[in-house]
Amino acid sequence: MKMNEDETVDEVKERTLKINKVQIYESEIATIELLKQEGIYLSKIDLENDLSEVIAERMEEAFPNKEAIIFLQKKKLINMIELIKKLSDEDCKNIYNHELFMVLRRLVEQQ
Missing domain, CATH: 1.20.5 (Single alpha-helices involved in coiled-coils or other helix-helix interfaces)
Structure with missing residues (x-):
């Protein structure tokens, strides 16, 4: 490369x-x-990259002036919580309905 x-x-x-x-x-x-x-x-790549495929704009808004994927991968728990706080209902629906996150639908359906 x-x-x-x-x-x-x-x-x-x-x-x-x-x-x-x-x-x-x-x-x-x-x-x-x-x-x-x-x-x-x-995952196609990993959680952070898969999320970026679905909600890239929201991630950029949540972590301005940072590489959102790299930022989330560091201190994953803390930074993921920060991202979740900034997600809209529409973001959550997009994640839930995206094929990369089909496992979420399966989990909900089994409840």
């Missing part, structure tokens, strides 16, 4: 890892569907 002039080695590694995770996820769709049928759900 080519390094941009403003990137550190760690940033290149992180970017490469993220790309690899997405490629694996996309190449294993049939397996992922089989796992879902068994009640096993996988």
Whole structure:
């Protein structure tokens, strides 16, 4: 993977890892569907990146002047609570209804 002039080695590694995770996820769709049928759900990348796919604007608003994904990954519990406090009802519905968070619907349906 080519390094941009403003990137550190760690940033290149992180970017490469993220790309690899997405490629694996996309190449294993049939397996992922089989796992879902068994009640096993996988993140496309990880929780923070999956959330960003659904509510990126809200995350940017919640943590201005910060890399929201990286910020959430550090001190995950505390920062995730801060994000939750800033979510609207619409944000929660979008997360709940997004295919990456299908597990939430399954949990609610089982109650």
